[in-house]
Every structure is written in structure tokens, then in C-alpha cells.
Amino acid sequence: MTNQDSTQQEQTIHQHFAPCLAEDWPRLPITRAEGIYLYTEDGRKIMDFISGIAVTNVGHNHPKVVAAAREQMEKLVHNPVGIVFSEPVLKLAETLPAVMPGGLDMFFFGNSGAEAVEGSLKMARYVTERPVIIAFKGSFHGRSYGAASVTSVKSKYRKHYEPFVPGVYFAEYPYPYRCPLGDSDEIVTGWSLKSLKDIFDHYADPSQVAAILVEPVQGEGGYIVPPAGFLPRLREICDEHGILLILDEVQSGFGRTGEMFAAQVFDVQPDILAVAKGIANGFPLSATAARSDLMSRWLAGSHGTTFGGSPISCAAALAVLEVIREDNLLANARAMGTLLLDGFRSLQVKYDLIGDVRGLGLMVAMELIVPGSDKTPDGQAAAKVLEGCLDRGLLGYMAGHDGQVVRLMPPLNVTRAQVEQALEILENSLQALG
Numbered sequence: 001m002t003n004q005d006s007t008q009q010e011q012t013i014h015q016h017f018a019p020c021l022a023e024d025w026p027r028l029p030i031t032r033a034e035g036i037y038l039y040t041e042d043g044r045k046i047m048d049f050i051s052g053i054a055v056t057n058v059g060h061n062h063p064k065v066v067a068a069a070r071e072q073m074e075k076l077v078h079n080p081v082g083i084v085f086s087e088p089v090l091k092l093a094e095t096l097p098a099v100m101p102g103g104l105d106m107f108f109f110g111n112s113g114a115e116a117v118e119g120s121l122k123m124a125r126y127v128t129e130r131p132v133i134i135a136f137k138g139s140f141h142g143r144s145y146g147a148a149s150v151t152s153v154k155s156k157y158r159k160h161y162e163p164f165v166p167g168v169y170f171a172e173y174p175y176p177y178r179c180p181l182g183d184s185d186e187i188v189t190g191w192s193l194k195s196l197k198d199i200f201d202h203y204a205d206p207s208q209v210a211a212i213l214v215e216p217v218q219g220e221g222g223y224i225v226p227p228a229g230f231l232p233r234l235r236e237i238c239d240e241h242g243i244l245l246i247l248d249e250v251q252s253g254f255g256r257t258g259e260m261f262a263a264q265v266f267d268v269q270p271d272i273l274a275v276a277k278g279i280a281n282g283f284p285l286s287a288t289a290a291r292s293d294l295m296s297r298w299l300a301g302s303h304g305t306t307f308g309g310s311p312i313s314c315a316a317a318l319a320v321l322e323v324i325r326e327d328n329l330l331a332n333a334r335a336m337g338t339l340l341l342d343g344f345r346s347l348q349v350k351y352d353l354i355g356d357v358r359g360l361g362l363m364v365a366m367e368l369i370v371p372g373s374d375k376t377p378d379g380q381a382a383a384k385v386l387e388g389c390l391d392r393g394l395l396g397y398m399a400g401h402d403g404q405v406v407r408l409m410p411p412l413n414v415t416r417a418q419v420e421q422a423l424e425i426l427e428n429s430l431q432a433l434g
């Protein structure tokens with residue numbers, strides 16, 4: 001790409017794209033992608049260690065996924081579910097229960113993560129006939145109104161949009177690194193659950209709560225892994241009060257944590273599960289999943305979609321499930337996740353701007369702080385590290401309230417050599433920062 005081309009591209013972006021979406025980093029001009037690599041117009045080959053924001057879990061343009069979608073496209077492109085049913089959407093609904101956390105066997109298919117969350121919230125209110133939803137501080141659930149109403153990672157995502165959907169309260173997410181009382185599992189869990197009890201005591205009687213909505217690993221919030229006992233304890237509290245537990249696994253689902261779902265890592269059974277992103281490796285598809293005894297109470301006409309459950313996306317999703325199983329990708333995600341996390345830990349020993357390192361499976365992050373400070377988040381340092389990585393051929397991304405978290409989420413079939421190369425690039429980029 002010549003300088004003139006890149007100026008032209010920037011001009012087009014500024015003239016024709018809504019800045020709320022397009023003014024992101026790094027606006028890479030790419031022509032194609034394959035596996036873990038992005039190929040830019042100016043001939044660069046970049047390692048995509050963010051998998052298109054945790055979407056291309058089996059790698060870009062996986063041949064089996066592309067073939068399944070192409071074959072389906074020749075037969076049928078669109079099925080408005082309910083009016084017609086195609087083979088891929090039927091087969092996907094039959095196949096998914098075997099990989100879902102126990103018992104989730106009924107689905108509402110949509111197109112995006114936000115839609116899966118909207119469906120979860122609407123269904124929870126509908127079947128319980130209760131008004132209140134409890135979410136967590138630092139959460140990200142999407143940009144549509146319902147999903148934005150339960151999102152609190154940044155006030156920027158909420159500015160000028162009030163009033164939101166009413167009846168939403170936020171509890172503290174169990175964030176070990178920033179819990180004011182200490183970082184032991186017991187203290188962090190207790191701190192979070194105390195804030196939930198405060199909501200029950202002061203704002204919303206539990207009998208009025210339809211659902212508690214939680215990301216089992218907070219994604220945009222900064223890849224925050226809760227203590228092991230937190231989600232099971234939340235499950236008990238929900239059972240005590242007849243509250244539905246909704247897990248948002250839009251980002252953590254489909255193998256990313258080393259199990260098919262984080263629910264299985266934490267051994268917790270959700271009532272409702274919201275999934276999207278990795279489900280079809282880039283084809284738009286999402287699902288709100290629940291047990292049939294619950295979801296069958298969400299009656300005809302009370303929710304709907306035109307495009308949800310596209311036959312092309314469902315055919316792709318079936319191929320994704322096959323690839324994950326046949327290529328043993330859960331085991332690879334666990335092994336490569338450990339390698340990456342160990343690498344981050346070694347870097348933390350050397351660089352005092354790395355305040356915390358954490359992760360689960362192939363969701364791995366480091367939180368950057370001003371050295372010597374009281375954990376002051378350093379988003380600028382994170383931006384510089386990421387810029388340095390990109391200059392050296394590695395795409396990573398930021399997260400966290402101040403953008404202070406550098407996160408990597410490569411495809412589940414990433415190799416040892418690629419992880420080692422990424423760690424070397426990251427170290428060079430940290431070194432260059434001085």
C-alpha cells in the first residue's frame with residue numbers, strides 16, 4: 001500500500017464511517033487472512049493474537065468451515081426461523097446440547113453477542129415475571145439498549161444514553177488485583193457477595209430479582225478471573241431466592257478457556273447461557289440457551305428475529321464443533337494458555353510496570369501500572385506496548401477501564417512456536433519502552 005493509498009483509506013474512514021466504531025486502533029488495511037495470519041495491503045504478515053476479538057477460534061478462513069459455508073450457500077442463504085427451517089439450523093440445535101453445560105437443550109438463535117444478551121434478559125423477565133436484573137461492575141455485555149444497560153466497564157459507553165432500561169443494579173465483580181480488602185480467594189469472594197447482599201438489603205428484595213447476569217471471566221473489563229468458589233456460591237444464592245443465573249460466555253465460550261465453556265471450568269450450571277463470537281468462527285451467529293423446561297415458557301410471539309440462525313452461519317458452526325473435537329483444540333488451548341501465562345509471569349519478574357498477570361486457557365492478560373505507584377493503571381504504557389508489538393508483527397489488544405490491560409487471545413490451534421514468537425515480540429516491545 002503506497003502512502004497515497006493509506007491517505008485515501010484514512011479519508012474514506014473519516015468521511016464515511018461513524019467514528020464511534022471506526023476510530024479504533026489500529027485500522028489495519030488487510031487483504032486476506034489465513035490461520036493466525038493477517039496479510040496487509042503493503043505486504044506485511046501479522047500474527048493475529050486477538051482472533052478478530054475472540055471470534056476466529058479455529059483460525060481465519062479455516063478450510064473446513066469455509067467449505068461448509070460455501071456448500072450451504074449454494075443451497076439456501078436465508079431461513080427466517082419459524083416460517084421455514086433448514087437442515088443446518090435443525091442439526092445445530094440437535095448437536096449443541098452435547099457440548100453445553102449440562103441440560104441446556106433449547107435455543108434462540110440470533111446474530112450477535114448483544115442479541116444473545118438481550119434475549120437472555122427478556123426471557124428472564126418474561127418467565128419469572130420479576131423486574132430486576134443484577135449485573136457486575138466492569139461488565140461488558142454489548143451495545144444495544146438492554147445490553148448497554150447492564151454494561152459498566154466504562155462510563156463512556158453510557159454517556160448521553162440515559163435513561164437506560166430500569167431495574168438494573170451492579171454488584172462488585174470479584175477482582176483479586178483491585179479488591180480493597182485483600183487478594184485471597186475468600187476475601188475477594190466475600191467482598192463481592194457482600195455488595196450483592198447490600199443490593200438485596202437496600203435496593204431490591206431478592207423476590208423481585210429475575211436474574212443475576214455475569215461474565216465467568218470478565219472480558220472487556222480486563223480478563224479478570226474470579227476465585228474458583230465465586231460462581232458456585234452465586235449459583236447457591238440464586239437457588240435460595242428463585243433467581244435465574246445468566247452466564248455471558250460470548251467471549252469465553254467455544255473453547256477459549258480450555259473447556260468448551262467457562263461454566264465447565266468452574267463447575268457451575270447456568271439457567272441461561274449467552275453465546276456468540278467463536279460459535280461460527282466469523283459468520284454472524286449467536287444463541288441464548290436454556291433448559292427446555294424453562295425456555296418453553298417463553299411463548300410464541302414474545303421475541304423474534306429475521307436473520308437469526310442463518311443457515312450459512314449454522315453450517316459453519318457445525319464445522320467449528322467438528323474441528324474443535326477432531327483437532328483436540330481444548331487440550332491445545334489449555335497447554336498453549338499455560339505457556340503464554342508462564343511467559344507473562346516471567347516478564348512480570350523483569351518489568352515492574354506489569355502489576356498483574358492473569359488468565360484462563362487462551363484468555364491471557366497483563367495489567368500495566370505506573371511503577372512504584374499504588375497500582376495506578378497505565379493505559380498509555382499499554383498503548384505503547386501494543387503499538388510496539390504491531391510494529392514487530394504481532395496484533396494484541398487492550399482491555400480494562402483505562403485500557404491498561406494488554407490481552408492476547410490467539411486461535412485455539414496456535415502453536416508453541418507462535419506463542420514463543422509472540423512472547424519474544426512482547427518482551428522486545430516492553431524493552432523498547434525502557
Ligand SMILES: Cc1ncc(COP(=O)(O)O)c(C=O)c1O
Pocket residue numbers: 053112113114115117140141142143215219220248249250251252276277
Ligand atoms: C462478554 C461479551 N458479551 C457481549 C458482547 C457483545 O457482543 P457483540 O459485539 O457481538 O454484540 C461482547 C463483545 O465483546 C462480550 O465480550
